[in-house]
Amino acid sequence: MQQFEHLRAAELHCPRCRQLRPVRERLLLVLPYAELYEYRCTVCAMSLASREVKAPPLSGALPVAAIPPRPASGQPRSRPRPVRGLLR
Numbered sequence: 001m002q003q004f005e006h007l008r009a010a011e012l013h014c015p016r017c018r019q020l021r022p023v024r025e026r027l028l029l030v031l032p033y034a035e036l037y038e039y040r041c042t043v044c045a046m047s048l049a050s051r052e053v054k055a056p057p058l059s060g061a062l063p064v065a066a067i068p069p070r071p072a073s074g075q076p077r078s079r080p081r082p083v084r085g086l087l088r
């Protein structure tokens with residue numbers, strides 16, 4: 001069974017099993033600037049590789065002025081009625 005959503009590290013060579021093994025991604029450490037993942041053999045649980053993922057920039061730091069204030073008067077309460085037969 002193939003899962004194409006998890007293509008990042010499907011199989012790695014495990015020195016203990018001496019063959020390619022499917023690996024499991026595991027969050028190892030959370031740093032202020034990055035997250036450290038490790039890949040373990042799903043058979044013998046040996047750590048085979050690690051990967052550092054840079055933390056995305058903080059999304060909650062948007063300046064308030066970036067959001068324009070919405071005008072309170074959106075639509076006029078009394079809509080002008082279309083006048084028929086006037087333009088002809």
Ligand SMILES: [Zn+2]
Pocket residue numbers: 014015016017018021041042043044045046
């Ligand atoms: Zn193994």
